[in-house]
Amino acid sequence: xxxxxxxxxxxxxxxxxxxxxxxxxxxxxxxxxxxxxxxxxxxxxxxxxxxxxxxxxxxxxxxxxxxxxxxxxxxxxxxxxxxxxxxxxxxxxxxxxxxxxxxxxxxxxxxxxxxxxxxxxxxxxxxxxxxxxxxxxxxxxxxxxxxxxxxxxxxxxxxxxxxxxxxxxxxxxxxxxxxxxxxxxxxxxxxxxxxxxxxxxxxxxxxxxxxxxxxxxxxxxxxxxxxxxxxxxxxxxxxxxxxxxxxxxxxxxxxxxxxxxxxxxxxxxxxxxxxxxxxxxxxxxxxxxxxxxxxxxxxxxxxxxxxxxxxxxxxxxxxxxxxxxxxxxxxxxxxxxxxxxxxxxxxxxxxxxxxxxxxxxxxxxx
Numbered sequence: 001x002x003x004x005x006x007x008x009x010x011x012x013x014x015x016x017x018x019x020x021x022x023x024x025x026x027x028x029x030x031x032x033x034x035x036x037x038x039x040x041x042x043x044x045x046x047x048x049x050x051x052x053x054x055x056x057x058x059x060x061x062x063x064x065x066x067x068x069x070x071x072x073x074x075x076x077x078x079x080x081x082x083x084x085x086x087x088x089x090x091x092x093x094x095x096x097x098x099x100x101x102x103x104x105x106x107x108x109x110x111x112x113x114x115x116x117x118x119x120x121x122x123x124x125x126x127x128x129x130x131x132x133x134x135x136x137x138x139x140x141x142x143x144x145x146x147x148x149x150x151x152x153x154x155x156x157x158x159x160x161x162x163x164x165x166x167x168x169x170x171x172x173x174x175x176x177x178x179x180x181x182x183x184x185x186x187x188x189x190x191x192x193x194x195x196x197x198x199x200x201x202x203x204x205x206x207x208x209x210x211x212x213x214x215x216x217x218x219x220x221x222x223x224x225x226x227x228x229x230x231x232x233x234x235x236x237x238x239x240x241x242x243x244x245x246x247x248x249x250x251x252x253x254x255x256x257x258x259x260x261x262x263x264x265x266x267x268x269x270x271x272x273x274x275x276x277x278x279x280x281x282x283x284x285x286x287x288x289x290x291x292x293x294x295x296x297x298x299x300x301x302x303x304x305x306x307x308x309x310x311x312x313x314x315x316x317x318x319x320x321x322x323x324x325x326x327x328x329x330x331x332x333x334x335x336x337x338x339x340x341x342x343x344x345x346x347x348x349x350x351x352x353x354x355x356x357x358x359x360x361x362x363x364x365x366x
Contacts, residue, residue, distance in 0.1 A: 283360075284324060290321045
């Protein structure tokens with residue numbers, strides 16, 4: 001038998017086994033929930049949901065008899081209400097009689113504008129200012145009086161005569177032969193139970209506080225006047241002042257080179273041409289670590305001017321090492337430039353003065 005039959009037989013056996021034993025691992029079916037209900041008709045449901053019963057209409061209505069126009073009229077007279085009984089005030093102490101309250105006549109109401117003929121209509125009153133009323137403290141304060149007695153005496157009327165002692169307090173004079181003639185009645189002088197000092201005077205707060213008034217508006221800012229513009233200085237006067245300060249006419253500056261600058265390919269070709277003749281095998285170890293900058297002038301035919309070759313600067317070595325590195329660079333320029341460098345003649349103003357940096361690791365041209 002081949003492998004395909006074995007695989008087919010194993011697959012069929014597995015399928016049959018899963019069909020037989022697959023239900024053993026199935027989850028249990030949850031029980032069904034059953035709720036008992038009762039079917040009712042629409043009339044029964046309406047009877048259950050009806051909130052209140054509509055009252056039945058009354059068919060029999062009693063009709064009242066019309067009153068007899070010839071009969072006696074009913075008594076419609078009004079009776080006055082009985083006046084309420086007022087409680088009688090308690091009698092005051094005889095030793096300290098109080099003043100009888102004075103009854104002031106009631107002021108007649110002011111006449112209205114419509115009742116008086118020819119009176120002009122009054123203007124509507126201005127709305128009152130809103131204020132908060134502060135009620136003073138109701139603590140009793142002793143009243144100031146010129147005398148001190150155990151029982152206080154109210155001050156008498158302004159036109160009433162006063163005496164220091166009352167007639168009841170005076171002792172009878174046994175030597176008096178006849179009773180004294182009754183004179184004009186005098187009221188006792190006002191008295192209090194304690195001496196009132198300035199420290200005991202109540203410091204009452206103001207009874208009314210006015211509403212704060214609105215803050216006045218800010219004054220309008222005055223328009224700012226523009227500052228006068230400064231006059232530009234005269235260029236001719238400035239040039240004359242500079243020339244006078246320098247002590248004479250300044251020399252004319254060198255003209256800037258005309259034409260476009262050298263491209264990167266032209267600069268790289270010049271660097272490669274000089275590098276072919278640059279021999280650093282004879283330099284010392286100190287000279288190999290020295291970087292020198294060499295400047296020179298070029299002729300129109302591309303050959304260097306040998307007398308113009310000079311060392312602009314050197315870094316990285318001693319004086320002797322810098323001299324050796326400069327001589328090696330000078331020989332490379334003269335040897336490779338004897339036949340002229342391939343430079344564009346239309347850019348001569350750009351490559352007439354050249355500075356070359358000779359570095360053993362990397363040579364670059366300015």
